[in-house]
Amino acid sequence: MTKKELRDLALPTDPQQMLxxxxxxxxEIAIALAPExxxxxxKLPYEPAPCNNSIFLNSFNNKIATIKLIRELTGMGLKxxxxxxxxxxxxxxxxxxxxxxxxKYIARKFEEIGTQATIRSKGD
Numbered sequence: 065m066t067k068k069e070l071r072d073l074a075l076p077t078d079p080q081q082m083l084x085x086x087x088x089x090x091x092e093i094a095i096a097l098a099p100e101x102x103x104x105x106x107k108l109p110y111e112p113a114p115c116n117n118s119i120f121l122n123s124f125n126n127k128i129a130t131i132k133l134i135r136e137l138t139g140m141g142l143k144x145x146x147x148x149x150x151x152x153x154x155x156x157x158x159x160x161x162x163x164x165x166x167x168k169y170i171a172r173k174f175e176e177i178g179t180q181a182t183i184r185s186k187g188d
Contacts, residue, residue: 114163115161115162115163115166116161116185116186117161117162117163117164117166117167117183117184117185117186118157118158118159118160118161118162118167118183118184118185118186119157119158119159119162119167119170119171119174119181119182119183120153120154120157120158120181120182120183120184121148121149121152121153121154121158121174121179121180121181121182122152122153122180122181122182123152123153123179123180124149124152124177124178124179124180125177125178125179126177126178126179127149129177129178129179130149130152130174130177130179131145131146131149133173133174133177133179134148134149134158137158137159137170137173138158138159157184158181164183167183168183171183
């Protein structure tokens with residue numbers, strides 16, 4: 065569509081016709097820009113973050129809330145989660161092979177309910 069055709073165009077007043085007109089214009093713009101959009105995009109190199117962090121629980125203030133959160137995060141049953149909570153501080157990790165972002169998120173969730181959690185890397 066040329067500039068002259070755009071200037072001579074009578075805009076519709078009916079809402080449905082206006083919507084159709086706008087969709088048609090967007091389609092024309094998309095077709096006009098198609099060669100620009102189809103250029104290949106240079107991808108940035110991506111290296112996944114190492115997933116070698118573990119969560120250990122050291123102490124808690126609210127045992128029931130701690131058990132609920134353990135069950136929510138691990139999928140453990142009530143009995144297993146209670147046994148794990150009874151052994152806190154536990155020498156075995158609650159969760160393993162986490163990225164640092166996941167580990168920090170989980171540690172923050174435990175801190176919100178008054179449970180002290182420690183993040184350890186496998187190299188530590």
